[in-house]
Amino acid sequence: MMDRLLQRFETILDPFEDEGEAPEDRAVNRSGHLDPLPDETNRFIWHFAKQAKWPLIGLLVTGGLTGLVEAIMFTGVGWLVDAMESSSPATFIAENFWLVAGLAFLTLIGRAIVLFASSVLEEQVISPSFYNRIRWQSYRRVMEQAYAFFQNDFAGRIAQKVQQAGQATGDFITTVLQTFWSFVTFIILTISILGAIDWRMSLVLAVWSLGYVWIVRNLLPKIREYGRASADARSVVSGRVVDSFTNILAVKLFDSTRREDQFVKDGFRRLVDATRRTTRALTTVRTTVAVLNGLMMTGVGWVAIAGWQAGTITSGGVAAALGLVLRLNQMSGWMMFNINGLVRNYGTIQDAVGTITRLPTLIDRAEAEPLEVTMGEIRYDGVTFHYGKGGGVIDHLDLTIRAGEKVGLVGRSGAGKTTLVNLLLRLYDVEGGRITIDGQDIAEMTQASLRSAIGVVTQDTALLHRSIRDNIAFGRPSATDEEVFAAARRANADGFIPTLRDPKGRTGYEATVGERGIKLSGGQRQRIAIARVLLKDAPILILDEATSALDSEVEAAIQDNLATMMEGKTVIVIAHRLSTIAALDRLIVLDEGRIVEEGRHADLVAKGGLYADLWHRQSGGFLGGEQEVEAAE
Structure with missing residues (x-):
């Protein structure tokens, strides 16, 4: 009786009200x-x-x-x-x-x-x-x-x-x-x-x-x-x-x-x-x-x-x-x-x-509207960005990625590959120039709609300390269980998920993964991340070392599904192993924030430039010093 009486008072203030x-x-x-x-x-x-x-x-x-x-x-x-x-x-x-x-x-x-x-x-x-x-x-x-x-x-x-x-x-x-x-x-x-x-x-x-x-x-x-x-x-x-x-x-x-x-x-x-x-x-x-x-x-x-x-x-x-x-x-x-x-x-x-109370430094404009992706063309127009340091990263870069094109970004560590991707995701605002998707300046669009149109798998895959199901459905929370299970199968994750059990006895898709997914191996975390992107099914796809933590057998098992996923999408791929991106439509070679080469794999090898040098070092089994090709700056 007392509980019921006191509960009446507990609704006087809404603990989540925010009129701001x-x-x-x-x-x-x-x-x-x-x-x-x-x-x-x-x-x-x-x-x-x-x-x-x-x-x-x-x-x-x-x-x-x-x-x-x-x-x-x-x-x-x-x-x-x-x-x-x-x-x-x-x-x-x-x-x-x-x-x-x-x-x-x-x-x-x-x-x-x-x-x-x-x-x-x-x-x-x-x-x-x-x-x-x-x-x-x-x-x-x-x-x-x-x-x-x-x-x-x-x-x-x-x-x-x-x-x-x-x-x-x-x-x-x-x-x-x-x-x-x-x-x-x-x-x-x-x-x-x-x-x-x-x-x-x-x-x-x-x-x-x-x-x-x-x-x-x-x-x-x-x-x-x-x-x-x-x-x-x-x-x-x-x-x-x-x-x-x-x-x-x-x-x-x-x-x-x-x-x-x-x-x-x-x-x-x-x-x-x-x-x-x-x-x-x-x-x-x-x-x-x-x-x-x-x-x-x-x-x-x-x-x-x-x-x-x-x-x-x-x-x-x-x-x-x-x-x-x-x-x-x-x-x-x-x-x-x-x-x-x-x-x-x-x-x-x-x-x-x-x-x-610090004011956010990256905000949507007052008139910002949701991004509408009709084709998926990405254009970098005179983009400049130096992390506020005045120079040394990207200067007046121009790049057009056609709708439905599969592009690989190649370069030494620090060349600007991940920076270009982060600018596209608007994790930072460009300091000069602009980036457009289907002619729409992303700085004039809402950040939420921009990122909902892009699916991302990164090398450093961090999961939320929640259930497997919640992690897979994080980019599409309205997905049904059947859709979640289907995405896990396509990512070749359905083999290990049923074996998972957390300290509270929850198993399979209901098992929690630990902070940042620490209870899973690197390959398991990456497969969950791939399942998440498969389920999101965004029109633009970014794969930043998406299969780096997978062994060859598992990677081969999901390659066909990744190829299917990329059909009809605009894709940007950053990869350590150049062999995994050799078959893409076009390779963009970056050095010190500039595009120094671009073309198909065979043409770039024949050209004998920076890409050919990197390719020969890899195919010769040697990666060393400052020539090492990495995915993250």
């Missing part, structure tokens, strides 16, 4: 058009606070009511003491019925209602949904970033920033509106109540409040600074640990001297140093608060007893005063802990904002 995208952009799936998140910390916090206005106002109200209830309960103890002194045991209830009943109602029902409302708002409405909304919107902005963004940082570090942004922002807002406001309300009421008993008590509390403010202004900024450094250090540690685990095979094979341990240890050392600076500041603050609270309790206690001796304060007044300041002492220590958390959370938000 215009309907017209959503309709054509334009990339980079989400409203950016504010890049200043206070505006970032306010941006999300506005999205949960009414629940947060409710939290503010319940926080104030919590402080009010606390103050009345402790003051009520004084009223009861005075009532007991002025009544006999036999007449106490009759003479003070409404006082006793009121305090009982407040304790049993009023307090419970306030705490229930506060708990529902925090635990059912805000904590799961609001926190996740912050993470979700942060994640979406990060996913809008260009490929280069992820190349320049640890994946684990970026993920940590997204997680920390949601937790720290939610904690900061709820602490301010609930805990901090409840504390402030209690202080104001305590000063008012004690002032009514004896003005000297309120003076003591006023001086104490000034001391508390001084601590907050002068000692807590250091904690904020150290908290930001600690958050960054945690992200670095997370990134390094994830990097080690992701590349565990390389670590096992090459790190015999435990260099990786030292690299990760250095990250942990930075975290420990940052944490120690934070904890030193925390100890200073806690000690200062303890001394300040001791002076406050002693001062109020002395005034209360002196007043009682002088007959100006009743026994109930003394009991109320001492009860309030003892509670204030307890709350102030607890509140200082929460303020420390506020400051550290603020530093964490500052640290996360620097990463997740």
